[in-house]
Amino acid sequence: MTLAIDPTVSQPAARTAVPSDPVTVASVTKSEWVKFRSLRSSWAVLGAAVLGMLVIGLIVAYNTRHLTGHQAAEDLAPSGTLQGYYLGQLLIGSLGVLFVSSEFSTGVIGSTFSAVPRRLPVLWAKLAVFGAVAAASMTAITVLTFVAAQAVIGHYRTGFSLADPGVWRLVLGTSLYLALVALLGGMIGWIVRSTPGALVSYLGLLLLLPLLGGLFGSAGKHAVQFLPSEAGAAFMVSAPESPHLSPGAGLLVLLGWVAAGVVVAAISLRRRDA
Amino acid sequence: MIRANGLTKRYGEKVAVDNLTFTVRPGMVTGFLGPNGAGKSTTMRMILGLDSPTSGSVIVNGKPFAEHKRPLAQVGGLLEARAVHPGRSARNHLLAIAATARISAKRVDQVIDMVGLSDVAGRRAGAFSLGMGQRLGIASALLADPQTLILDEPVNGLDPDGVLWIRNLLKGLAAEGRTVFLSSHLMSEMALTADHVILVGKGRLLRDESMAAFIASASSDVVRVRSPQADRLAGLLAGTDVTVRSVTDQTLEVQGLSSDHIGITAAENGITVLELATESASLEEAYMALTNDAIDYRSTTDMKDAA
Numbered sequence: 001m002t003l004a005i006d007p008t009v010s011q012p013a014a015r016t017a018v019p020s021d022p023v024t025v026a027s028v029t030k031s032e033w034v035k036f037r038s039l040r041s042s043w044a045v046l047g048a049a050v051l052g053m054l055v056i057g058l059i060v061a062y063n064t065r066h067l068t069g070h071q072a073a074e075d076l077a078p079s080g081t082l083q084g085y086y087l088g089q090l091l092i093g094s095l096g097v098l099f100v101s102s103e104f105s106t107g108v109i110g111s112t113f114s115a116v117p118r119r120l121p122v123l124w125a126k127l128a129v130f131g132a133v134a135a136a137s138m139t140a141i142t143v144l145t146f147v148a149a150q151a152v153i154g155h156y157r158t159g160f161s162l163a164d165p166g167v168w169r170l171v172l173g174t175s176l177y178l179a180l181v182a183l184l185g186g187m188i189g190w191i192v193r194s195t196p197g198a199l200v201s202y203l204g205l206l207l208l209l210p211l212l213g214g215l216f217g218s219a220g221k222h223a224v225q226f227l228p229s230e231a232g233a234a235f236m237v238s239a240p241e242s243p244h245l246s247p248g249a250g251l252l253v254l255l256g257w258v259a260a261g262v263v264v265a266a267i268s269l270r271r272r273d274a
Numbered sequence: 275m276i277r278a279n280g281l282t283k284r285y286g287e288k289v290a291v292d293n294l295t296f297t298v299r300p301g302m303v304t305g306f307l308g309p310n311g312a313g314k315s316t317t318m319r320m321i322l323g324l325d326s327p328t329s330g331s332v333i334v335n336g337k338p339f340a341e342h343k344r345p346l347a348q349v350g351g352l353l354e355a356r357a358v359h360p361g362r363s364a365r366n367h368l369l370a371i372a373a374t375a376r377i378s379a380k381r382v383d384q385v386i387d388m389v390g391l392s393d394v395a396g397r398r399a400g401a402f403s404l405g406m407g408q409r410l411g412i413a414s415a416l417l418a419d420p421q422t423l424i425l426d427e428p429v430n431g432l433d434p435d436g437v438l439w440i441r442n443l444l445k446g447l448a449a450e451g452r453t454v455f456l457s458s459h460l461m462s463e464m465a466l467t468a469d470h471v472i473l474v475g476k477g478r479l480l481r482d483e484s485m486a487a488f489i490a491s492a493s494s495d496v497v498r499v500r501s502p503q504a505d506r507l508a509g510l511l512a513g514t515d516v517t518v519r520s521v522t523d524q525t526l527e528v529q530g531l532s533s534d535h536i537g538i539t540a541a542e543n544g545i546t547v548l549e550l551a552t553e554s555a556s557l558e559e560a561y562m563a564l565t566n567d568a569i570d571y572r573s574t575t576d577m578k579d580a581a
Contacts, residue, residue: 018419020375022343031373038366039359107357108367110324111414114351115374117323117340273325 023116028125031115036099036129045098046133049091050141054148056084061149065156077238078160079170081149082142085236088178089206089229092134093185097198099130100189113274123269126186127262134182139175146171166238169247173236176251180258181206181228187261191268228257275300275453276321276422280330283316283477290316292477293330298455298470300421303448305468305485306457309565313477314457315353318426321455322351335421335453346375350415352425356407360400364391364410367399371414385413390439404431412440422453429463441467461561465489475565489557497528497536500549507545511536524548 021027036042060081064071074080103109116122146162153159160167185202192198206229213224224230225245233240234250245253276298283291291313298304306314319325321332323340331338335348342348358367368382386395389409394402399410408431415423423444429437444467448454458464464471464485471488473481481488501507504526508518516530528536533552540547 018347018377018381018417020344020347020377020418023345023374027374027376030376031370034366034370034373035359035362038363038370039361041361102359106359107354108359110319110322110353110357111351111371113324114322114349114353115346115371117342117345119340273319 023118023121025121025124025128028116028121029128032122032125032129036133041098042095045091045095046137049088049095050137052087052091053082053084053141054145056087057081057145057149058152061152061159065153067157073239074237078164078167079174079236079238081146081153082170082174082236084145085142085174085178088138088141089181090203092138092178092182093202093206094199096130096134096182096185097189097202098195100126100186101193101195101198104193105195109274119269120266123190123262123266127183130186131179131183135175135179138178138182139172142171142175142178170236170238173232173247173251177232177236177254180254181232183258184228184261187258187265190265191261226253228254231257275336276332276334276424276455278317278321278330278332281317281320281327281332282329283313283320283325284328289477291320291327294474294477294479295330296472296479296482298453298472300453301448301451302469303444303454303456303467304470304472305464306455306472306474307461307464307468307561308457308459308474308480310459311476312459312474312565314459314474315426316477317474318351318353318424318455318457321424322349322353324353344375344418346371346377346418347420349422349424350418350420351423352408352411352415352428354426355404355411355431356399356402358399358402358407358410361398363396364399364402364413365395367410368414368417372417375418377417381417385416388416389413405433405436408432409436412443420452423447423455425454425456427458428456429458429460437463461558465557473561473564480564495529496553497531497533498549498551498553499526499528499536499540499547500524501526501540501545501547503545506543507536507540510539510543510545 060075060083064075064080067076074083103112112122113119146167150159150161162168162171184205185198188202188205189198192201205227210224210227210230213220213227216223221243225234225243231245231250231253234245235247244250278294278296281291281294282289294313294317306317308314316325320327321334321339323338335342339345339349358364365382365386368386369379372379372382386392389412391406391409391413394406399407402410408428412425412428415425425444428440432440444454444456448469456467468485471481471483471485472479473488483491498521499507502524504520504524508520508526511518511526511528511531516528519527521527533550537547537550
């Protein structure tokens with residue numbers, strides 16, 4: 001029954017018939033891309049984010065085609081037709097959360113870390129894959145939405161064009177904001193791990209905290225400027241409500257949030273049991 | 275080759291793995307046996323670096339697993355069946371793992387074929403049965419044709435065909451000189467598959483010996499003696515390779531001596547024997563006796579293992 005082989009006799013190491021390469025960030029990036037593209041839900045959520053932004057932009061454009069004097073200033077501003085970012089950030093950020101947290105909820109993280117036991121390459125690879133997907137898709141859709149919505153307005157009155165001063169900043173600022181909060185969502189996924197917990201944390205940070213800040217008077221309002229969504233508004237909204245950081249400061253603050261997220265995620269990844 | 279040295283894992287007050295020292299050698303199948311909750315899975319997770327030990331260390335093929343440049347070629351692991359995203363196909367799941375080591379898609383299809391999942395490889399894994407999930411896990415463990423295999427309860431959920439298949443597969447891999455380490459809470463399965471057994475209970479090492487020696491010692495007969503002078507008789511019977519247990523103040527259970535020998539010893543010393551009976555213990559009973567003190571979770575039905 002047994003294949004008793006004397007263990008004291010040294011044996012030639014078993015031959016490995018399958019060629020394999022050392023693990024690199026590049027090879028892990030390929031792996032993460034396979035993971036991302038092979039889920040129907042990735043494309044469904046991404047599609048919803050893209051479509052939602054376009055549809056909202058067109059609705060705003062249609063509603064403001066005639067100037068009635070009763071319209072909100074923010075709808076008429078150059079950033080008015082990009083307000084779909086509000087929905088977009090929920091969807092693209094949730095996708096960022098899911099891209100990471102689903103590994104933990106399904107147990108796939110065990111095979112991921114068995115293939116990449118140093119772990120950190122997985123963090124960089126997910127950042128690269130999802131950063132590229134989010135940046136490409138969000139840039140494309142904000143530009144498209146702006147152009148399409150302004151074309152609708154242009155039928156009725158004079159709107160804005162990409163050539164107008166400050167418009168490129170708003171359009172690219174919106175795509176950059178969406179790509180950055182998407183990455184922030186991913187980092188929250190690494191830190192919180194559980195899908196519901198991470199989603200609630202992400203939405204709370206983006207939507208709930210700015211509202212809560214308002215309850216604490218002027219100090220609260222001052223602090224709120226430094227939250228990701230408000231810092232983002234500083235560079236992607238034409239006329240943000242006061243008080244607000246300068247566009248450059250807003251971008252730096254948001255980058256700071258993402259960087260902090262990456263650092264905490266990396267520490268959590270290295271220190272905690274999978 | 276896997277070497278664990280004083281491996282310990284504590285979760286707060288609870289000790290999951292308690293100072294385990296053992297070596298898993300190449301060229302044979304080593305069974306990691308113990309009841310649910312004995313610390314088998316935690317130990318295997320520590321070998322693969324998924325959990326870090328509270329103290330102690332474990333090395334695989336010469337160094338800690340995380341330090342290997344080609345981890346997949348060193349160790350193929352199956353820790354959790356059905357650890358697949360339910361929305362991803364089996365093939366894509368394997369392609370993603372293979373990509374980390376630039377293993378070809380051809381090899382992916384080869385292992386899919388090997389584990390008999392060709393017909394369903396393109397389907398979303400959410401619909402997989404436990405047995406199919408196990409086969410997929412085994413496929414991923416075999417991807418890079420690794421030196422060492424670490425499989426946690428691989429036969430769980432497999433049909434009899436599948437059990438036989440994996441038994442032969444593992445024996446074949448061991449015969450090629452690979453290290454094969456698999457856990458099970460089923461004595462019967464282990465007796466058929468493993469050449470060497472490492473038995474744990476409550477995180478502690480109970481046995482580390484060849485399966486043949488384990489079977490010989492564990493399933494040896496027990497002689498039950500009832501005598502008013504049980505204490506004195508126990509003293510006379512004691513010796514190396516003899517275990518004498520007092521069951522009640524009059525009853526002894528003796529292992530390692532025949533009933534003839536015990537009867538003669540009693541007669542020679544003028545000890546009254548009221549009862550003398552040989553009880554054959556099955557391997558399963560022996561295993562239960564060994565781990566009896568070490569069972570954490572008891573249930574009336576034999577539910578699937580979650581250790």
